[in-house]
Each structure stands twice: as structure tokens, then as C-alpha cells.
Amino acid sequence: MKPAILVLGATGTVGRAAVKAAIEAGWPVVAVARDRQELSILDRQFRGADLRTLAANLANDTGAIALVAELKRIARPFLGVVAALGADGKRGRLIDQSPEELRRDFDEAVLPHLVAARHLLPWLAESGRNCGYVMIGGPGGRNPWAGYGHRSISAAALRMLARVLHDEARAHAVRLQLLEIDSPARTTANEKHACQGWPCVDHIGRKALELLRHRNDTRCSQAILTLESDNTAQSAPTQIQPQETQGDASALPARCLQDVHKLLETVTTRFSSSNTAANKTQERSR
Numbered sequence: 001m002k003p004a005i006l007v008l009g010a011t012g013t014v015g016r017a018a019v020k021a022a023i024e025a026g027w028p029v030v031a032v033a034r035d036r037q038e039l040s041i042l043d044r045q046f047r048g049a050d051l052r053t054l055a056a057n058l059a060n061d062t063g064a065i066a067l068v069a070e071l072k073r074i075a076r077p078f079l080g081v082v083a084a085l086g087a088d089g090k091r092g093r094l095i096d097q098s099p100e101e102l103r104r105d106f107d108e109a110v111l112p113h114l115v116a117a118r119h120l121l122p123w124l125a126e127s128g129r130n131c132g133y134v135m136i137g138g139p140g141g142r143n144p145w146a147g148y149g150h151r152s153i154s155a156a157a158l159r160m161l162a163r164v165l166h167d168e169a170r171a172h173a174v175r176l177q178l179l180e181i182d183s184p185a186r187t188t189a190n191e192k193h194a195c196q197g198w199p200c201v202d203h204i205g206r207k208a209l210e211l212l213r214h215r216n217d218t219r220c221s222q223a224i225l226t227l228e229s230d231n232t233a234q235s236a237p238t239q240i241q242p243q244e245t246q247g248d249a250s251a252l253p254a255r256c257l258q259d260v261h262k263l264l265e266t267v268t269t270r271f272s273s274s275n276t277a278a279n280k281t282q283e284r285s286r
Helices: 013-024 036-045 061-074 099-109 111-125 149-172 201-213 254-285
Strands: 004-008 029-033 051-055 078-083 132-137 175-181 224-228 239-242
Touching (some): 004 111, 013 029, 013 078, 013 201, 029 036, 029 061, 036 051, 051 061, 078 111, 078 201, 099 111, 099 149, 111 149, 132 149, 132 201, 149 175, 149 224, 175 201, 201 224
Parallel strands (some): 004 078, 029 051, 078 132
Antiparallel strands (some): 224 239
């Protein structure tokens, strides 16, 4: 029996893309979300696919325990988990919002990841399959996102949670990683207004699936992987890069660093040419 892929937050923008990527690649999918009506829409969208939907609320241990019980009743192997859990959040300055707004965002964007991992990591370990677990994180975790300070704080907390869980998951023989998206995702709904460098949401889904499938990749040792796109062309391939840890320069996009190097080379060449011409003029005058 081909192992299935468990997608948490399957009715969200990124979660739906992960479901689509898995089905198009021929993998069975178990899709989990809170809203039964949205799950019904997902069923109709992928009618005929090997898709099973489960309604579950991962806001607390009770919901996670019930989910694991349902998964055990399915009685089939699993390749791993894609956790696309998060909150939409509204725009606004942090100091203009009440503490309850930050608490709400934290409760919806961070704690469900912890609740899910607490119960799903031991469940995956029981299979003995060297399973993968990919958490999806949004922008603002490394540098503040202007106008979305509450989301930056939650994203930073999620990054640290992923680092801790990455180490603790080793005891369960599960490879847990955070796939961090540095910008909003491009969708059919926002395509007309999306920036050129935003990654396509379908591409994010495929990259999450890729991390689950390639379990012997050198990137497996990384707790956090950043999905970065080349701004020079909208159709350029997007690469997953290990999270840098060296100083402030690591926060600069790779494309920006390349532009700086090219500028320095140009300036150096021009000055060198000017100096050579000046030297020749002086030699002739002598």
C-alpha cells in the first residue's frame, strides 16, 4: 500500500496547494481542517482522487488526541506530515492593537503547531518508516514586517519552536523541518497585484512535498529551510536554501549580494581603466 501524506490546515491557501501537489504526484492524501464545509469543497475539487478528509481542531490536546485516534483507524502507512497551520491576521501597528490581538495571533499561528507535534511525532514514530514532518512558516520571522508586527512576533516564535522540535523529533526518528517563506505567496486571487518576487503557492506545495520525499538529502540536517525566488524573472525556478547563521549579512537576499558584487567589479574596472589612461598620458608628456 502506497503511504499517504497528512496535510494539516488543508483548506488554507498553502494547505490546499500541498494537497494539490501530492495528488498530482500520485500520492494518497489525508486532509485535515476545522471547517467541514471547506473540506466538502476540497472533496469536490479533487473528486476521484485518493483523498480522505477529516475535521479536527488542533487548538488543544483533546482535538489532537481525537485526530490520532482517527488516523489509527485508517490503518495505512504515512510518508509524513505537511503542517500548513496559521492565521491570516489583520494589518496594523502593534502599539495600536490590544494585547488580545497578539495573543489571538499567537494562539492560531504557533500553538497549534506545538499541539500537533506533541501527538503526531509519537504516532509517526510507531511506523518506523523514518517519516518527515514539514512545517510551513510565513514572512517576518527574521526581520520585522512593517504593518504586521504581531505576525512577525509569531513567525519568530515559530522559528524557535521549529528549532527545538527539530532536535526533539530525533528521539522519535522523525525529521522535522520548517519551510520558511520570506514573502507572501502568489495566488490566482492576488496575481494581478502580486510582486514579481513572490513565489507561486503551487510551487510552495511542491517544495514541501519534495522535502518529505527526499529523506537522504543533505538539507535534512537543517532545522529551517528558506524558500527564496530570483526576482530577475517571474518564471525563474525557486530554490530551497539552508538558513544562514553568520552575522547581519545573512539577512540579505542572494540576488542583492550578487548585485553588490557586480557593482564593485564595475567600479574597480572603471577606475583601473582611468588610471591606466592617465599613466599613458604622463609617459607621453615625458
